[in-house]
Amino acid sequence: MLSARSRKACTIILSLCAIGYRSSQVSRALLYFIADIAKNHQVRKQYTIQLGENELVLKELELLNENSNVFKLIGPVLVKQDLAEANANVRKRIEYISAELKRLDGTLQDLEDKQNSKKESVSC
């Protein structure tokens, strides 16, 4: 799924080729940036999906009665879990994923800035 940013990255490559830009070193660096950004996007997408899933789980757990059985699938084993414990675990996971997403956002921003500055230095 091409997001707007990765699409932009591709257009940058295309435009570079279009103007017949030859210098291999700098173009390699730019490609490196583009690859990094794409990877970042991929990881971000994963995390976003997981975050959504965990939020659904939390909602369902809240709707459970106190005496309901909750199990967790760890490998091939279904392990009985305490409802309160499961709630806490899911909440912690949600926090962790949100923090990771923020970190990735920061990294992405850095990468984009570096890429832009590199592009400008190239075009000058």
Added chain:
Amino acid sequence: MGDGVKGTVTPLGSLFSPEEARKAAQRVEGAVVQRSSELRRLQGFVSENSALISLVRSLPDELSHEIMVPFGGVAFFPGRLIHTNEFLVLLGDGYYAERTAKQTMDILHRRGKAMEAQVEALKATMLDLEAEVKFFNSTAEEAIEGIVEIREEYVEEPEKNSLSSDTVSDSLHSCKTENLQKLDEDEDEEYARIMARIEELERMEELENGNTSEDNTQENEDTVVRDGDGGSKAGDEDEDEDIEAGHSFSTLDHKYEVIEPKQKLKDPLQKASDQKVLSSFISRQTGNISKQQLKEEAFSNSRMQFPVEAHSFSNKELSVGKEKTASSPFDAQSSVSKIEDSPHETTGQTLNIVSRGHKVCPFS
């Protein structure tokens, strides 16, 4: 016609080359295809979910079901399904909960709703992308057709005393002028009607407001004059314009500013109160663009009241900038529409006109 107006003609093809537009359209189409496959996947999930709901609903009907139990990858053996009301439902992320059939159905319902919301969002993004594709394709076609973008410096023509719209120059609008001349008179009459109506309303309001209106007019006159100065500086060329008339009214306050036409003030003024007559005389003599906050103003005399410029305004401050419309035909419709719609300010020094193929007027 051109009168030494400098202009640039740029074919749309040079700005947006057709190949690039096509490439962009293709890229977006690729995204659309991806989204549509995703959409199909989600719709599959939705249908699976509803099938599961019906199964879960039917299972507790019997104490036990006779079934063929899958054994390994390729074998089955006959068996019985017991505990038909107990379900281990996957909540997500490896968590299971033991629930009854009814509770399971509730969970599945909620899941179905969430998925449908996702489907709707995806459909919306797909619509946007498709609109983008259409736009790119149409741009490419236009570029191929050779449609040109014409930009001209807008030079304010010195207004002559004759009030006919024929004297309004500007070659670009001449064609439209000719077309719209016939509409002129109709528009003017309509305009007069509107102004007469406004005048009535103003009178009624004034009857209610009484003294307060006077104070308001005083204040607004001050602000207006200040704005007038700013406005007149904005458009230097028309210091000596003979006819300036325009009108604007703010929807918020139901006040309006009227720029007095310098000529033929007699008719409107006869209807105005004394104070306002005086102020309007003063405005005429100053020879600048002045605006007056008049509670009642007879803005009649449609024919000659359409000058080259109308005044636009910003709703909040009632400040008026200058906006030049090239010819009177625009004034009635455009100024009225502008007043009724969201107000905006234009500096109006250049006009960008993208001429469509069949409406391009040849420069003569």
